[in-house]
Amino acid sequence: MAALIYRPEYAGYDFGPEHPFTPARLAMLLDLIHTLGHATSPIAAPPATREEILTIHDEAYVAMVEALDHGGSRPEAEQFGLGTPDNPIFPGMDLAARWLVGGTLHGARLLMEGAETRVLQLGGGLHHAQKNRAAGFCMYNDLAVAIRAMVRHGWRVAYLDIDLHHGDGVQSLFYDSDQVLTISLHETGHYLYPGTGHIQELGAGTARGLSVNIPLEPFTESESYLEAFDAVVPRALEWFSPHVLVVQAGADAHFADPLGDLALTTQAFQALYGRILDLAADHTQGRALFTLGGGYEAQVVARVWTILYLTLMDLPIPERLPDAWLDRWRDLLGPEVGRTLHDPVPAYPELPGREERNRRNGDVVARLVDSLFRYWM
Amino acid sequence: MLVKEMMRRPVTVVSAEATIGEAYQLLQDRGFRHLPVVDRGRLVGVLTDRDLRLATSSLCQHPRPAGDPVSAVMSSPPLTADPLDPVEDAARIMREHKIGCLPVVDGMELVGILTGMDLLDALMILTGVTKPSSRLEVALADRPGELARLTAFLAERHVNIHSILTYPSPEAVRTVLRVDSNQIRPLADELRQAEFEVLWPIQKPWQH
Numbered sequence: 001m002a003a004l005i006y007r008p009e010y011a012g013y014d015f016g017p018e019h020p021f022t023p024a025r026l027a028m029l030l031d032l033i034h035t036l037g038h039a040t041s042p043i044a045a046p047p048a049t050r051e052e053i054l055t056i057h058d059e060a061y062v063a064m065v066e067a068l069d070h071g072g073s074r075p076e077a078e079q080f081g082l083g084t085p086d087n088p089i090f091p092g093m094d095l096a097a098r099w100l101v102g103g104t105l106h107g108a109r110l111l112m113e114g115a116e117t118r119v120l121q122l123g124g125g126l127h128h129a130q131k132n133r134a135a136g137f138c139m140y141n142d143l144a145v146a147i148r149a150m151v152r153h154g155w156r157v158a159y160l161d162i163d164l165h166h167g168d169g170v171q172s173l174f175y176d177s178d179q180v181l182t183i184s185l186h187e188t189g190h191y192l193y194p195g196t197g198h199i200q201e202l203g204a205g206t207a208r209g210l211s212v213n214i215p216l217e218p219f220t221e222s223e224s225y226l227e228a229f230d231a232v233v234p235r236a237l238e239w240f241s242p243h244v245l246v247v248q249a250g251a252d253a254h255f256a257d258p259l260g261d262l263a264l265t266t267q268a269f270q271a272l273y274g275r276i277l278d279l280a281a282d283h284t285q286g287r288a289l290f291t292l293g294g295g296y297e298a299q300v301v302a303r304v305w306t307i308l309y310l311t312l313m314d315l316p317i318p319e320r321l322p323d324a325w326l327d328r329w330r331d332l333l334g335p336e337v338g339r340t341l342h343d344p345v346p347a348y349p350e351l352p353g354r355e356e357r358n359r360r361n362g363d364v365v366a367r368l369v370d371s372l373f374r375y376w377m
Numbered sequence: 378m379l380v381k382e383m384m385r386r387p388v389t390v391v392s393a394e395a396t397i398g399e400a401y402q403l404l405q406d407r408g409f410r411h412l413p414v415v416d417r418g419r420l421v422g423v424l425t426d427r428d429l430r431l432a433t434s435s436l437c438q439h440p441r442p443a444g445d446p447v448s449a450v451m452s453s454p455p456l457t458a459d460p461l462d463p464v465e466d467a468a469r470i471m472r473e474h475k476i477g478c479l480p481v482v483d484g485m486e487l488v489g490i491l492t493g494m495d496l497l498d499a500l501m502i503l504t505g506v507t508k509p510s511s512r513l514e515v516a517l518a519d520r521p522g523e524l525a526r527l528t529a530f531l532a533e534r535h536v537n538i539h540s541i542l543t544y545p546s547p548e549a550v551r552t553v554l555r556v557d558s559n560q561i562r563p564l565a566d567e568l569r570q571a572e573f574e575v576l577w578p579i580q581k582p583w584q585h
Contacts, residue, residue: 020560020563078537084535084537084558085535085558085560086558086560128509128559135509136509136559137559190512191511191512191577191578192512193509193511193561194509194510194511195509195510195511195512195555196509255581256583258562259560259562259563261578261581348583349582349583351582
């Protein structure tokens with residue numbers, strides 16, 4: 001069983017109707033969970049305070065967010081990554097972002113107090129946000145604030161990022177911290193945003209070998225993805241022996257996601273969640289904090305994250321999607337949604353070039369493991 | 378981009394009368410590979426770690442002792458750059474002569490040094506990879522106004538371009554952009570609708 005953290009205020013983190021990071025995804029997800037017959041009683045966490053945000057972000061940046069929040073435009077905004085198509089300015093954005101950070105941080109607190117061992121924060125996962133700027137839909141880095149608090153508590157923290165995109169913000173914030181292991185699986189940054197996450201990014205100073213990146217070929221499918229995961233993640237955790245696992249569970253590596261090119265199915269996500277829980281049981285006495293993240297196809301994220309919820313709650317996973325839910329969200333779901341929680345098998349037409357892609361992924365993993373071993377010995 | 382924007386300064390130099398032992402220590406301590414050599418304030422050569430290693434190697438017939446002067450093993454006369462040279466010109470000179478650095482001279486004064494590493498920095502800045510960005514590749518017809526049509530298209534959508542590079546290929550002018558956006562798939566779809574040939578991101582096989 002996991003503790004669930006959520007607040008209606010999360011819907012306030014809204015960049016407008018044209019933006020892919022829409023809070024409607026959350027409403028749809030919660031409604032699906034409820035319609036499947038599971039009443040949720042989420043914990044209402046407080047928003048993060050300004051001081052808590054400042055454990056990660058620069059004062060000048062936070063001051064800029066606050067100033068824009070009060071209205072008016074500023075020419076310097078774009079230097080802080082704000083007012084761009086990715087990170088538009090909206091009234092109330094400072095507090096909206098602090099609600100999300102507060103939830104993730106509260107999850108960390110529950111783990112540190114020993115009140116819970118497994119927490120699901122239905123929001124957050126803003127892994128691109130940097131010390132001094134917003135990036136890739138992410139204003140404040142909730143993951144980093146929570147990780148910082150756990151490091152101050154004396155814990156070694158393993159961060160695992162299965163979002164389509166490289167977890168660049170979290171990586172760079174802890175690049176030289178020997179208390180934090182960051183592992184990111186993502187579509188290669190040769191083309192995709194943010195352009196980083198190469199196998200050569202291994203951490204700095206005493207933290208060399210604690211930054212682990214698994215960049216995968218565009219159109220990588222479930223089998224190759226899971227193979228790469230199995231070749232690296234268990235060994236990394238075994239070696240680092242963390243107190244807690246923080247998981248950014250973005251759903252945009254799904255094949256139907258409009259922003260990316262990885263080709264995971266719902267079945268692969270379910271297998272991943274199972275593996276992650278097993279790893280937490282083996283290495284962190286079960287202690288794990290999950291957040292959401294990217295995922296931009298409405299009918300996909302609702303299904304994938306419902307599977308995440310059911311898995312973390314140790315609930316059975318049904319096959320049928322409820323008709324009432326399909327009717328209520330018809331407009332958002334579009335014609336692509338089927339009648340099952342899982343993708344059909346096969347989920348999409350065969351992709352040419354599979355053998356070559358898998359070989360290249362295998363090569364990348366072999367080279368990564370090769371360079372990590374010398375630091376892990 | 379000019380040499381003066383990418384060069385390092387101030388420059389650490391060594392005197393022509395210094396011994397190669399002293400120069401070796403300096404290279405070791407500072408982590409350098411190149412030392413401009415000066416004689417009474419005037420640039421007279423460049424000493425590289427390779428010059429030193431070759432001259433003193435035990436594999437040489439007559440390895441030089443540590444007490445020999447720098448002037449005996451340095452490369453001279455040195456090739457130099459002007460601070461106002463474009464970096465691509467400096468790159469061409471270094472490539473043609475297969476050398477690792479150019480001392481930068483303004484009039485008679487040594488004002489900086491440009492190394493191969495600085496050119497890699499220049500390449501990263503020019504290609505836009507130093508900032509979070511996505512890579513968009515478009516094939517443009519080789520005629521006036523095509524690039525303008527592309528950039529106007531991006532400007533209308535308020536997409537900031539970190540860098541833009543074009544190079545000729547037999548069929549078209551390949552144009553690589555690094556843009557400050559996480560949303561290049563939808564952008565690529567719109568570009569295709571506007572009849573641009575987008576090379577990356579490619580369409581998904583199941584996309585309608």
